Every structure is written in structure tokens, then in C-alpha cells.
């Protein structure tokens with residue numbers, strides 16, 4: 001293969017650029033379990049500031065930031081309200097049951113988005129038969145929903161329900177920067193609505209590793225112990241945090257390019273007769289359905305032979321993801337490959 005591989009499977013596949021690696025090499029570090037890594041502290045403070053929350057906790061993955069938060073918010077025999085295709089439920093190995101002993105109230109959203117009325121109706125009344133509702137969790141952008149975004153008034157309405165019922169509101173913001181860039185929202189507005197936010201650095205932002213959990217000082221202090229029991233206390237993690245700081249500084253505004261390329265891919269797909277449906281594209285995810293006459297294995301093998309990788313996302317469902325390592329020349333190659341089918 002003379003051309004570079006076009007990896008559209010996920011925005012997690014990016015490699016650090018030379019400039020990001022240089023920032024990592026230069027990072028001052030210390031033992032973060034002793035609270036002595038200045039670069040980790042800087043990353044936690046910078047991420048918290050972007051969302052107007054008090055404190056942050058650097059973790060190896062977004063699964064860990066979500067599961068640490070859920071454990072801190074709940075107890076066994078309690079319940080988390082979330083969408084039925086949310087990452088915390090579908091793709092975190094049943095961690096809510098495993099780590100927290102909690103149940104889930106699964107709601108069917110509109111491309112992953114829940115309404116305030118749906119959430120309110122799922123809050124358990126006092127009754128000895130029921131688990132106690134302890135947490136409401138939203139996802140923005142919504143992965144399985146095809147990168148869909150909430151409008152701010154929708155988030156505010158859910159937050160109003162949460163506050164009225166004295167329930168904490170968590171955001172799985174693995175791709176929250178995609179949502180901010182796509183909608184023009186300000187992260188600090190999120191800090192007013194959500195009690196806790198999980199932000200991934202290793203998705204569209206292009207860092208090799210890491211997520212940050214945000215919340216109040218007291219909440220994050222509690223989470224430090226939970227991260228430790230999960231084995232997530234890291235030592236000279238500043239080398240990794242430096243990549244995150246670099247990403248926050250350099251790779252946020254450019255997410256708009258990924259969104260533009262995702263819309264271009266959606267247009268290419270809409271033009272093909274063997275594609276029956278393309279979910280509306282709001283950010284960097286493109287989910288589409290193939291006609292039965294075009295078996296998904298055949299479609300994926302055809303792309304693979306041309307150095308293009310994509311993910312199977314369910315029967316006849318495929319996902320394309322744009323990211324830092326996808327450029328305009330690659331889109332031209334994808335278009336040609338699609339046209340040959």
C-alpha cells in the first residue's frame with residue numbers, strides 16, 4: 001500500500017504529532033499519587049477552568065472517569081437514569097453493576113438525547129420495592145446517536161429537574177469539545193448545569209491517553225480514593241498530562257474541520273444507492289445503514305482492500321469518524337472507493 005492508511009474506525013486512533021511529543025518530553029513531572037506532579041495539576045486545573053468547575057482528576061480512560069463518578073454518586077441498591085444506548089451502560093463492561101452495585105433506568109432517547117420530561121418520569125417514587133434514584137447521566141455528543149448534540153435549553157431543562165429532585169447530574173463528555181465547537185456553546189455554561197463532567201483527551205483532541213473528571217473540590221477528593229482502588233493512581237503521569245494540555249491549547253478549534261469533513265462524507269454516502277439511511281451529521285461521527293443487497297462484510301472488505309478502515313456498528317450499520325489524521329486528500333480516496341461499489 002503506497003498510500004497512508006485511512007482509519008475512519010474511531011477518533012481514538014490518532015498518533016501524537018512531533019509538537020505534542022516535544023511538549024511531553026519537556027514536561028516537569030513528580031509522583032502524582034503524592035500529589036506532586038505539576039503537569040497533572042496544571043491539566044486538571046486548566047480543564048476545570050474551561051468548564052467553570054472547581055477541580056479535576058486525571059484518569060487513564062473515559063471509562064474510568066465515568067465509573068469513578070458513578071461510584072462516588074451512588075451506592076448499592078440505588079439507580080442511575082441514562083439513555084439505553086449510552087456509553088456508560090452499553091460499552092463500559094457493565095461497570096455500573098460491577099463497581100457500584102447500582103441499577104440502571106434505561107430510557108429511549110432521540111438519537112441518544114433525553115428530554116427533561118422523560119428523565120423526571122423515571123425518577124423513582126418512595127417505595128420499598130424500588131431502588132433509590134441517585135444520579136442522572138447524559139452523554140454529549142452522543143456516540144451511538146451519531147454525534148448528536150443537545151441545545152443548551154434542553155440541558156438546562158434536565159438540570160432543572162435534577163436540582164428540583166436534589167439529584168446530581170453527570171455528563172459523559174467524551175466528545176464535549178465537539179459539541180461546544182459545533183454549537184458555539186461555552187463550557188462554563190455546562191459547569192453551571194452539571195455537577196460532574198468527564199472529558200476525553202484521547203478522542204478528537206488527539207492525545208494518546210487520558211480523561212479528566214471534573215466536579216467540586218469535595219467530590220474530586222472522594223474520587224481520588226475510588227480511582228486508587230480501581231488501580232488508576234499514576235506516578236509520573238505528567239508526561240501524559242502534557243499531551244492533554246497541548247491538545248487543549250492546539251486541537252480544540254480545529255474540530256470544526258473534522259465536522260466539515262464528516263458532512264462531506266455524509267454527502268458522498270447519501271449519493272450512493274446502496275446506502276439507505278445516513279443519520280444527521282452534527283459533529284465528527286457519521287453512522288449509516290447499508291441496503292440488504294450490500295452486505296456489511298463485503299462493504300468493509302472492499303474499503304479495507306483500498307486502505308480504508310471503518311467500524312461495524314450493528315447489523316448493516318457502519319460508522320465513519322473524522323479526526324486529526326484524516327485530511328482532504330483522504331476524503332477524495334474514500335469517495336473513489338465508494339463510487340467503485
Ligand SMILES: *Cc1c(COP(=O)(O)O)cnc(C)c1O
Pocket residue numbers: 060061062063064066087088139141142143172174175200202203211
Ligand atoms: C470513548 C468514550 C468513552 C470513554 O472511552 P475510553 O476508551 O475508556 O476512554 C466514554 N464515553 C463515550 C461516549 C465515548 O465515546
